[in-house]
Amino acid sequence: MKGNMQNMDLTIPKLIEHAERYTSDTLIVSRETDNSILKKTTGECLNQSRKIAKLLQSLKVGKGDRVATIAWNNSRHFEIYFGVTGMGGVLHTINPRLFPEQLIYILNHAEDKVVFVDDTFLPLIEGVQDHLEFSPVIILMGPKKEINFDIKNLHFYDEMVEQSEPISDWVEVDEGDAAALCYTSGTTGNPKGVLYSHRSTVLHTWASGNALRFDTTSSVLPVVPMFHVNAWGTPYAALMTGCKLILPGQALDGASLFELISAENPNILMGVPTVWLGLLNYLSEQNLTLEGVDSVMVGGSAAPLAMIKEFNEKHNTFLVHGWGMTEMSPLGTMNLQTKKMKELPNEERYELQTKQGYPLFGVEIKIVDDANNELARDGSAQGALLVRGPWIIESYFKSDSPAVDDEGWFDTGDVAKIFSDGCMQIMDRSKDVIKSGGEWISSIDLENAAVGHPDVEEACVVGVPHPKWDERPILLVICKGDLDKESINEFLGDKVAKWWLPDDIIKVDELPHGATGKLLKVELREQYKEHLME
Numbered sequence: 001m002k003g004n005m006q007n008m009d010l011t012i013p014k015l016i017e018h019a020e021r022y023t024s025d026t027l028i029v030s031r032e033t034d035n036s037i038l039k040k041t042t043g044e045c046l047n048q049s050r051k052i053a054k055l056l057q058s059l060k061v062g063k064g065d066r067v068a069t070i071a072w073n074n075s076r077h078f079e080i081y082f083g084v085t086g087m088g089g090v091l092h093t094i095n096p097r098l099f100p101e102q103l104i105y106i107l108n109h110a111e112d113k114v115v116f117v118d119d120t121f122l123p124l125i126e127g128v129q130d131h132l133e134f135s136p137v138i139i140l141m142g143p144k145k146e147i148n149f150d151i152k153n154l155h156f157y158d159e160m161v162e163q164s165e166p167i168s169d170w171v172e173v174d175e176g177d178a179a180a181l182c183y184t185s186g187t188t189g190n191p192k193g194v195l196y197s198h199r200s201t202v203l204h205t206w207a208s209g210n211a212l213r214f215d216t217t218s219s220v221l222p223v224v225p226m227f228h229v230n231a232w233g234t235p236y237a238a239l240m241t242g243c244k245l246i247l248p249g250q251a252l253d254g255a256s257l258f259e260l261i262s263a264e265n266p267n268i269l270m271g272v273p274t275v276w277l278g279l280l281n282y283l284s285e286q287n288l289t290l291e292g293v294d295s296v297m298v299g300g301s302a303a304p305l306a307m308i309k310e311f312n313e314k315h316n317t318f319l320v321h322g323w324g325m326t327e328m329s330p331l332g333t334m335n336l337q338t339k340k341m342k343e344l345p346n347e348e349r350y351e352l353q354t355k356q357g358y359p360l361f362g363v364e365i366k367i368v369d370d371a372n373n374e375l376a377r378d379g380s381a382q383g384a385l386l387v388r389g390p391w392i393i394e395s396y397f398k399s400d401s402p403a404v405d406d407e408g409w410f411d412t413g414d415v416a417k418i419f420s421d422g423c424m425q426i427m428d429r430s431k432d433v434i435k436s437g438g439e440w441i442s443s444i445d446l447e448n449a450a451v452g453h454p455d456v457e458e459a460c461v462v463g464v465p466h467p468k469w470d471e472r473p474i475l476l477v478i479c480k481g482d483l484d485k486e487s488i489n490e491f492l493g494d495k496v497a498k499w500w501l502p503d504d505i506i507k508v509d510e511l512p513h514g515a516t517g518k519l520l521k522v523e524l525r526e527q528y529k530e531h532l533m534e
């Protein structure tokens with residue numbers, strides 16, 4: 001027997017209407033590209049979104065057409081998010097840190113009709129425009145001004161939006177229609193497009209907004225960029241919950257972030273570990289502390305134990321570890337503070353916090369061996385991490401083949417353990433795990449242990465060929481002062497198994513990072529492939 005309830009489509013236009021009606025006076029604070037701080041209400045921003053929707057219609061953008069942004073976290077970007085998705089268009093956020101060839105590939109593949117761009121990124125557009133198979137309308141996000149670049153088809157946001165009428169009704173869409181498009185950064189091969197639907201976005205928003213405890217009393221600083229996986233869904237969650245948003249623009253250094261935090265008092269921060277490293281270093285140099293920040297949500301790479309401890313002990317802030325990926329909208333698991341955790345002594349709790357946590361309701365996870373047999377959830381077996389759920393990819397944009405197996409499981413490319421209580425721990429990317437004499441060494445664990453050493457600023461562990469053990473780890477470090485291998489080895493001695501200790505420690509001046517801030521280990525493996533063979 002079927003239930004008798006209604007089947008309302010879950011769409012972003014409905015989400016916008018909800019916010020317009022009930023939380024339109026919520027504040028959005030934004031550091032603009034000229035570095036000024038702008039304060040607007042959600043209602044004011046969404047009124048601009050209505051004008052953008054009409055403007056896009058006048059530019060012949062229809063339902064399902066892609067509209068790109070290359071922009072920082074700022075108020076205009078927020079307005080575009082909802083102007084595009086509210087009129088049935090597909091919001092395509094582009095990561096400006098991609099290589100120009102990848103940008104060209106993405107713009108051609110997505111066939112973007114319009115590209116909104118912050119002036120920081122005009123040189124990027126100038127560099128790629130002649131390689132595009134289509135000629136999109138380029139809209140500079142700001143007032144009309146003289147510019148020093150030769151850009152075709154260029155218009156100015158403020159002028160165009162001001163002249164546009166607001167759309168009277170948001171466009172009706174089906175919940176299965178596409179709403180947003182993000183490309184993976186593709187360290188090998190071309191980037192792949194992940195096409196979110198209205199439904200998947202709304203469901204992800206419900207789950208993440210709830211889990212992150214967003215409500216009308218909260219104030220959230222997403223340092224995680226709106227150009228990469230929709231800032232982990234924060235703009236949507238802000239509309240659903242009515243929380244205050246603080247958008248940091250392009251000023252992501254410790255001093256600027258602290259200035260914004262002191263002025264606007266967020267109680268929730270969100271970002272990748274490198275950003276927090278910058279902030280923590282600044283705070284420690286200046287002898288400052290954070291006040292009123294309840295939690296800092298960290299994802300994208302593993303948060304080291306030293307960071308978890310420093311946030312807690314110096315700033316009274318709880319670090320919530322989250323894990324996910326572009327193909328998962330992105331949130332899959334979170335390690336929120338539980339009743340059990342609160343009762344634990346600090347050191348035990350920190351250890352638990354290094355794990356990536358428990359699936360949000362809706363996400364299923366399992367680990368499998370090379371033959372696809374499910375492995376035990378015993379905290380000891382480790383294998384390929386597979387996921388499925390209503391905000392997880394089924395197939396890539398414009399691809400005919402599914403990205404999942406017959407039962408809907410998507411292989412994340414991560415290697416993980418699952419503990420008996422369900423807590424998941426990422427051990428490594430499958431391509432980065434070090435296979436030494438048939439046993440596995442987690443490069444992430446070693447790196448995180450190494451950054452706890454007072455002289456180590458950043459650490460990277462890669463597996464390189466070894467005549468006896470197939471592969472052995474070497475540790476590359478950016479360090480303060482001279483390298484003291486003995487002291488680092490001694491420090492690691494009681495944190496990891498003896499046979500995990502790196503075969504060599506090398507001081508480097510810099511480490512290569514990809515478009516999403518992750519270490520590019522492929523290059524380093526190539527560079528050091530002979531290191532232990534000599």
Ligand code: ADP
Pocket residue numbers: 183184185186229298299300301302303321322323324325326327330356412413414426428429516518
């Ligand atoms: P990219 O474009 O770099 O793939 P994603 O955000 O999609 O960007 O990256 C997803 C990957 O990042 C995951 O598969 C995982 O390897 C890594 N990752 C994300 N969050 C964490 C975390 N909390 N701990 C460890 N690794 C993480």
